[in-house]
Amino acid sequence: MNLTHDARAALRRSGFSRRDFLKTSGALVVAFSVGAEKAAAQFGGPVAGSPPIGQLDSWIAIAADGMVTAYTGKEELGQGISTAQTQLIAEELSVPFDRVRLIMCDTALTPDQAYTAGSQSHPANFNRNNLAQAGATAREALLRAAADRLGVPVDQLQAADGVISVKQDPAKKVTYGELVAGKKFNLPLDPAARRKHPSEWTVLGKPVPRPDLPLLVTAEFEFVHNVRVPGMLHGRVVRPPAVGATVASVDEDSVVGMPGLVKVVVKKNFVGVVAEKPWQALQIARKLKIMWTPGTGLPSQADFYERVRKQPARDGVLVDSKDVEQKLAGAPTLLKATYLHPYQMHGSMGSSCAVADVQADQATLWSATQAVWYQKSTTAMVLGLKPENVHVIFRRGSGCYGLNGADTVTYDAALLSQAVGKPVRVQLTRQDEMAWENYGNAYVMDERAGLDAQGNIVAWDHESWVPARGNRPGTGTPGNIITGLLAGFEPQPFSPRSPAAAPTMYNNNSNGVPSYFAGNVGGKDHGTGIIRGERVLVHNVESPFWTGPLRSPARLQNTFAHECFMDELAARVNADPLEYRLRHLKDPRLIDVVKAATKSAKWEPRPSPNPARAARGVTAGRGLACVLYEGDNGYTAMVAEVEVNQDSGQVAVRRIVVANDVGPISNPDGLQNQIEGGALQGMSRALLEEVTWDEQKVTSIDWRTYHSFPLGFAVPKVEGVLLNRIDEEATGAGETSITLAAAAIGNAIFDATGARVRRVPFTPERVKAALEARG
């Protein structure tokens, strides 16, 4: 019986009494930052040792045979970005698509671009920086070299299919391979190099099929789950039985002699086993006797949202015109509503997996992390190695939708490999994946608005409470995820602070500011609307669970509240929800997507609820929502059409129309795929998904206890309306449609029934309760 130092201390404090234990160690240290997806800046600059981001050779290499290799720090998660980046380089360099090879996220090879997250790959790599600018710089360099070689001015040359020729005399030509011949460019990225205008595109902007599809459907594709290293062993981890439980003792004798056992590994509260085969590792992990201290306990789920309001908070103000209370008091009509959003999980289809090979002071990791560079620096901390001795190689995992178990399982594999000095593969069990995720945040959101005599909004106040703990590990906080914490690292600290300082700059990264606000900060309007009486106050509080970015983090929750409340206001003054929105919007691109979606959906101008609705039985309705994602990263509007069974409370979504303006479209079919997936994932989250827990632990641990729509059901029609803005900047498209689904569906339920459901998910019970409450 080994008693760790921490366990002894915890036991001494607890005396094995749960009550005492709660008193002394119940203070979970937590922290939160809104807009975690853009936290690269917060976590510091590039990790040392990365290929310099300002040098062309970090991005592009051309072999003697003319094959182009592009290196990128933005990786394929299933969103199609590898295809789009390959198109981009083929376009800028004027080579065929299949002459470009893309290397994604390898800390020994690719430039450090922090995360592949937050719908930032298009803004980062498809405008005037990074990969796109590398392509333009390389093309111009090749043209200059060809001009020297052929003795003809650049403006008389043309480039096509990797060959530069003289316009007037195409027989005079030279290939890229001949010009570069495997040598380096030795050039900085040229900010003045001309990117091709979308009107000239022949590869980018086209629905180029994904090159990974044939491999996927024939089982040739290598996921991280398929990585096999010679001599590789298999690990399993044993997570605590309750939140906050720590290791009191591990009885290694309990598994002695089991087939395949290589080692039992204990490091503080991290416990795992290594065996020759994965099935053996699972048997050993199940049989291993561990005594855990009692957990720290969890607050009741029944009154959780009320409790959240009373926690010490770190406050933030996004906008404040300082006259909101006064305007609300003076308004002839005042409306209030509270919206609730649960913790939801990434729930990746495949449980997370990684392979680590740690030998002495060197480590090689095959990981599906969204941040190879931070995986490098924080795994180094977990292992006690120098970061420069850790090599992280991205291999695609199961779709993650944000911070799933990919980072934590990489620590798991690394710790187990270090303990045995051999390569170890770890794949989490379904329960380990789901019970210890960094969940998408729960949200409590209060909305208040005052209307003038004409029904126009004169003041709107938004106040939210957001419980959070942990986050992405960033460059130096492995304790932000479960394995790091178990191995002895603390999550980022939480320090309450209230009241918040006035904002010095406008930041609507979290879509905390409704689309209808003027967004006045520093004497300048930054928002997409016209409402001048405006305030947004956010209270960040401690969460009992880990939290982290889940596809459209905070943006989805805030938009659900804002867009449903906007509908409530329109209904209050008997206005058409479309007309009422347009009345309060000023951004022309946002107005355009709203008009495009409603036109395509054949929106009938009339107030909600539908005056012709049936009082009982099945009734149909439509709902609208819109947003400028992250305040600057993609315009989108959605119309959802639903049927509500008023006897059962069951909601069936029949049709979803999404209009998107994300700048110049890189691949219309890829964009359509993202719109479809986002809309349906958003629908699943709106109607079914909610993390549950008891006094000790999370109880959503598999697909029977956490609900998701299956592949086969009466799938709604999903229609994308793509506005291709070729003269604008490229913005993100991976999180636009999902951000609107809950709001549009909630508004459609109201339109169909006159019942407003303000709590996600819209389960039949909650819909029925709302139906009864409408009177």
Place this chain on the structure above:
Amino acid sequence: MSAISLKVNGRIHRVDVDPATPLLYVLSDDLDLRGPKFGCGLGQCGACTVIVKGQAIRSCITPVRSVEGAEITTLEGIGTIEKPHPLQKAFVAEQAAQCGFCVSGVIMTAKAFLDKNPKATEPEIQQAMSGVLCRCFTNVRMLRAIRQAGEEMAR
């Protein structure tokens, strides 16, 4: 441990494993096949689906001894890039994937169903695919691809 003989994609393999080992572990760890995937290990998500004697089964909860000698087909066994099965062809034509982790289980589930129900209606296909998950929610394209493949298979 005991020696077990398996017939996978037309080839006989002899493996020495604990006979209680789920078939999935043998396929992916002993035979190194990339098709069947571990999604949940509980028979809930369908990622591990393979076809045994014409039936789609969940290989993650099927002890290997129970399929000894039976004809086992994985995604690898139904076609290749050069000679794709109609389902593989349709999934590429429809660009029916995002992360692609579920694709193997989806195609194998659809194949077992379409082989027996070549004239299946839309609701029947939906029903047949209701025990399989795609968390990227590529439902629209995958169901369309299955329908198209069904039409070709029925010809």
